[in-house]
Amino acid sequence: MDAGVGPPNDDLRGWIKPRGDASLSDVHGTVAVSRQGPSWKRALAFFGPGYLVAVGYMDPGNWATSIAGGAQFGYILLVVALVSNIMAIILQALCARLAIGSGRDLAQACRDAYPLPVSLMLWLLAEIAIVATDIAEVIGTAIGLNLLFGLPLEIGVIITALDVFLILYLQKLGFRWVEAFIITLLGVIAICFAVQIALADPNWGDVIRGFAPTTEIVTNPQMLYLALGILGATVMPHNLYLHSGIVQTRAYGHSVEEKREALKFATIDSTVALMFALLVNSSILILAAAAFHNTGNTQIVELGEAHALLSPLLGAAIAPALFGIALLCCGLNSTVTATLAGQIVMEGFLNIRLAPWLRRLITRAIAIIPAAGVTIWYGDDGTAHLLILTQVVLSLQLSFAVFPLVFFTASKSKMGALVAPLWLTAIAMFIAFVIAALNIKLLFDFFMQ
Template structure:
């Protein structure tokens, strides 16, 4: 039996209102337990296939063919490791990363973390605004400015979910992911990539990152893949499962949630790889190695593939990508605001504030740079996300290493070494990016 939300719940997004609302049957068969724990990973995976990923993957595939495919793969593997840490923190402690940061750090430090987390959500929402606006522009031939304004109405979608339970939200996400996945399966069947070259692109090649442009794109891919607000989000939504607080139940919940996380992020990995493979096969292989805009990709698909259906399908999956990311951005915003500030506001208000902040740079960019602003702003938004990562990673790793907090579920030595290695690599990459951006290095 599944518990229903209280009638006073404003939406399925408010973290404190959905904790323990999805029942878990004790002693259930393995397959049934997997289904009961499946869902949070899907919500997390949505953030790994948003329009920002499209921009970085399309540009990478167009310019460099399959050579940066290994960056997508390694970034996704890093994401799996980090999201598993976030999931374990939430289940083992019964608290999320934002709440624990407020409790364990000084008010000033916690407030700084909150500001950075909010910045990452706005950067992500900027990508959703631009992606959704571009999808409207491509499908309905409206101006890009009109498309940007149309994205403001997604607040109505959030209002429409008022009173739904968390399982309903997970089912909606599954439907949107299926739309994107099926769309790309058809796209790849039409494009017919050279699969031996695809396999070659999965082999790490540091020579592919030897100059500034591919390194900049690689960091953009990293930022589009490992999102800081997803770390806060995951530690909260895994608590929707009603898990007993004894050691065996917690250990079982962590195991089931690990499967949910890895399987969901493998799906996201395959979709991200499909985007880059499509760009490499359709554009780079045909001599169109300067396709850096999603709109250019849309326009070129039909003549290259030989059917306008490919372009329409491309736009539909882009719209599904932007809309699905809207939901998870709203949930993450609620988690961060409630965790850091102990502040609750109606979810539609949270959605409205975030979208309003994202609309401003989107409208300014479109007005100043025209349609060419979309690709530049999308890639820039993903770099901003990457720059926020160390500030979410450090407390997450410190907390999951802390035996006084985690007890027997604290990280073991191999996990600690892997986590700190990822932290060093990501921080070093961001430092390089800052140096390059201010022009201190040729």
């Protein structure tokens, strides 16, 4: 194992405390990067982490907000998906820069740079975000199992808790196996939606116009609520921690030149993967707009309800089956990546040292217990409203991850030669303030109702 693709532990370079163990220490630096041969061959070594990140941008919570948005408002919220994706590309590029430039993931960076009370507060907020993420993913997976096999939600929740053993098995084979599992399921999701979109036959002129900005999104409180839900489901706090950890599974070397090349390939990987995520997210909203909004079914918010109506509306019995398969694949993918993010957050903020199986079991339990309780309590009713609420909670938590990320990558003392250029920092800071302003607007509308 390459124990140090970042700076040595005693090289503080502007950090308050030493880092401790490497991020995801059991798989840190285990994916070899060729030092010779054509650049495309070296680039292939970085193919994978971006798709684990992309999973979080198309999870079941995103389905709920996109289906509700498409059913109620047609194609108008497509621009929110586009803008959110652009924000995500920039922020995930900063995550890769932080990891490669400083050798820290975002959780470690916060623990190292801030006093203990601040670090613990950020850890608590990150855990809340992961719990909200897991609620969405547990519900989505359980609904997928219910739609396809008729399993009760309670049984589906228990099955989703077993994903921790899947991660342990795949990582024992090698981290590339985790990435291969995720990418395979993403391929299945893409095929399912391609067929459903073809069956829905949307008005492509309206689709294109849906990517144009409009002030109505900000002035309409209900539309803003769904827009923030889409934002929270797209730019997710746990993804910032996840990406800054899994990038370091690559043994890219110590020199500045090797790190610059690693940053270039890691950024390409995440950008391409997130464009794929935009394609899937847009497909969900387009499907909802074409199948529900255009047929007068504007109040569709439940995933089960959407599944039941697809066959009669699209005139094909295969449509609901494809919907259920894609939802199940999304849920499985998302629970795997959320568990990894939970490990990064717990280890990075608390600097605890546990056996891999125990560490993952604890991080999974922190998220799965409240998620299971909420799912069992709500049952079949109200799950869509709960899914949308979890995404808004994620949006409200987002600023507490974004601002530290921007500050760290802008610091020469922390990043050395890979400090973010001024133009990138300016754009990222603008994004951070836009997210914060939208959240303030959401809270104001909520309390004024």
